[in-house]
Amino acid sequence: MKRVTVKPRAEWRPLIEQQGCTWHSLDNICSWNEGAAYVLTRAEVENLQQTAEELHGLYLKAAASVMQERRWQRFGLTPEEGAVLLTSYKRDDWSLMGRFDFMLDEDDQFKLIEYNPDVALTLMETAVIQQQWQRDHFPCMSQWNQLRESVVHAWSQSGFQHVHCAWRPRHAEIGATAHLMAEWVRAAGLQATLTAMHCLGWHNGRREFVDGDDAPVECCWKVYPWDWMLKESFARHVAATHCRFVEPAWRHLLSSKAMLALLWEHFPDHPALLPCYADETRHSRPWVSKPLFGREGNNILIRDRSNILQQTGGEFDGQRRIHQQMARSPRFDGRIPQFGVWMVRDRAVALGMREDDGLIIQGHSLCTPHLVE
Numbered sequence: 001m002k003r004v005t006v007k008p009r010a011e012w013r014p015l016i017e018q019q020g021c022t023w024h025s026l027d028n029i030c031s032w033n034e035g036a037a038y039v040l041t042r043a044e045v046e047n048l049q050q051t052a053e054e055l056h057g058l059y060l061k062a063a064a065s066v067m068q069e070r071r072w073q074r075f076g077l078t079p080e081e082g083a084v085l086l087t088s089y090k091r092d093d094w095s096l097m098g099r100f101d102f103m104l105d106e107d108d109q110f111k112l113i114e115y116n117p118d119v120a121l122t123l124m125e126t127a128v129i130q131q132q133w134q135r136d137h138f139p140c141m142s143q144w145n146q147l148r149e150s151v152v153h154a155w156s157q158s159g160f161q162h163v164h165c166a167w168r169p170r171h172a173e174i175g176a177t178a179h180l181m182a183e184w185v186r187a188a189g190l191q192a193t194l195t196a197m198h199c200l201g202w203h204n205g206r207r208e209f210v211d212g213d214d215a216p217v218e219c220c221w222k223v224y225p226w227d228w229m230l231k232e233s234f235a236r237h238v239a240a241t242h243c244r245f246v247e248p249a250w251r252h253l254l255s256s257k258a259m260l261a262l263l264w265e266h267f268p269d270h271p272a273l274l275p276c277y278a279d280e281t282r283h284s285r286p287w288v289s290k291p292l293f294g295r296e297g298n299n300i301l302i303r304d305r306s307n308i309l310q311q312t313g314g315e316f317d318g319q320r321r322i323h324q325q326m327a328r329s330p331r332f333d334g335r336i337p338q339f340g341v342w343m344v345r346d347r348a349v350a351l352g353m354r355e356d357d358g359l360i361i362q363g364h365s366l367c368t369p370h371l372v373e
Contacts, residue, residue, distance in 0.1 A: 001040050003332035007032035009136060015304035016129050020180065032129065033366040038337060038353055042373050045144045045351070050339040051110050051272045052348035054098045055263075058270070058320040059115065059254055062262050063089070066253060074138045074278075075256040076292040076320050077123045081230050085250050087239040093248030094219070096154055096347070099352075101361070102272070102339040110339065111327040112263075112272050113361075114290070117254040118247045121296075122340060122367060123147070123177050131370035142293060142372045145348035147342050148184060154344055155188035160219040160244070162191040167223040169196055174223050181221055197224045202234040209234070226252035227293045239309030256323045257280040257292045258292040288326050291319035297362030302326055312358045326359075336361070337368070 009015065012034045016024060024032040066075065072082035088265050098117035102110040122327060127147040134143045155163070163185045167178040177192060185192040199212035200220065209217040222229075226249060229235055238249060253259070260276040267273060280287060289301040298314025329336045334354040343349040356365040 001038060001044055001332075003036055003038050003335070003337075006035060006037050006137060009133075015132075016326075019124075019132065020033070020175070020176045021129050026172075027364075029364045031364050031367055032125065033368040034133070036355075037372045038332070038368060040144075040370060042352075043373060048102065048110060048239050048339060048341055048351065049144075049348040051056055051102070053346065054270075055100060055112055055115075055272060056343055056346060057138055058263055058267055059117075059259065060264055062259060063250070065266075067085040067250075070234050074262075075253060075258045077253070077256070080253075084230065084235065084239050085253050088249035089253075093244055094158060094246065095251055096158075096246050097151065097342065097344045098247070098251070098254075100341045100343065102341065103329045103336065104339075106328045108330075109178060109271055111274050112260070113274075113324075113327065113338065114257060114260065116295075117251045117253060117293075120342075120365065121173060121177060121223075122352050122354070123364075124180055125171070125367040126340070126350055128180070128340060130352065130367070133369050134371065137201060138371055143370060144351045144372055146228070147344070148351040150344035150347065151181075151184050155185050155190055155228060158188075158190075158219075160190060162193070163219045163221050163246075164193045164195050164200070164217050165221050166195050166197045166200060168198070168228075177223050185221070191265045197222065200234075202237045202345075206306070209237070209241055209242075211221055219244050219246060225293075225295070226255070253364055255293065257290045257294070257324075258320075260324055261322050274325045274327060276322055276324040278322055283325060286326040287323045289321050289323050291316040291321055293319060297360050297365070300360050302359055305334055312360055312362060335366075338365070 067086055072079055099120035100115050101113045103113055105111050131145050132201040163181040167174045167176045182192040182194050195211050200209060203210045211217055261278055263329045264273055264276040291299050294316040297312055299316040300310040301311045335357050337353055337355045338361040340352040343350050351370055353368050353370050354361050357369050
């Protein structure tokens with residue numbers, strides 16, 4: 001793999017805004033990079049695809065053991081929350097997508113950093129923005145990017161007729177992601193209704209979830225994580241409702257960073273896994289301390305025995321933490337890349353990359369396009 005310098009398109013800002021990406025330069029921090037690209041070989045893409053699909057299978061095996069033994073506390077869950085997850089799991093509630101995040105180590109081995117199986121962002125940058133960038137700049141080259149096609153096909157095979165795409169209005173990216181998914185749902189031949197999350201509620205008389213017009217909700221695809229949903233007053237109805245949430249409640253277990261420690265415990269010989277423990281004193285090399293349900297690189301602490309190497313703030317301080325060995329990633333032109341591999345159903349279908357000049361990839365780290373040679 002190599003990182004190459006690319007001349008930005010002359011009018012790239014209004015172009016990507018027209019495509020729906022209006023948050024690329026919020027707070028004077030640009031999060032989309034037109035000036036570079038990562039060029040991967042087909043062998044590297046095949047390696048990433050195989051690794052992600054293997055790890056997806058390992059996650060499901062590990063989840064089955066947790067559901068059977070009901071070890072909720074280890075994963076930051078209460079028994080009441082665990083009961084909701086278990087009902088969803090036993091029902092085999094339909095799941096659509098997630099994103100694995102990898103980094104390279106010093107031996108050019110892809111290492112799993114975390115899994116985002118509930119609410120995964122950068123959908124727009126991966127499926128729309130970087131694809132148009134490739135068509136404009138390098139029409140004779142390819143990208144690993146079947147995200148839109150795979151999601152549309154999955155919805156067409158889901159059995160649902162009507163999907164409510166819901167989000168909490170708080171950031172332009174969240175709303176744009178919901179609008180993009182509604183577009184894909186309609187492309188699959190299904191009806192899609194956009195709604196704010198707070199407009200959904202429980203109808204006591206009809207014993208069902210309804211939208212702001214009192215219409216029943218058959219399926220709710222949400223940009224709203226389960227660690228928030230389980231604190232809502234209507235969460236007690238989730239287990240009994242006919243409404244199906246996507247992602248379903250059982251995926252909340254997979255989003256706990258404690259799964260990284262469980263995977264290391266069960267599969268320590270897998271080349272893509274890093275040593276990970278609940279006890280930080282077990283590490284001899286620099287490690288990364290993460291809150292169990294953190295997102296977007298918030299509240300991360302990287303340290304060795306005597307020094308803090310880097311840390312970030314955020315809204316997840318006070319949560320229980322796991323401690324994962326740091327991947328010694330090589331730098332490309334001074335930046336560390338992260339490889340976001342998108343899973344749709346059981347298949348790895350696309351790559352979206354971020355890079356940063358620091359050790360921690362965060363929400364404002366640069367989304368940088370890729371090519372495959």
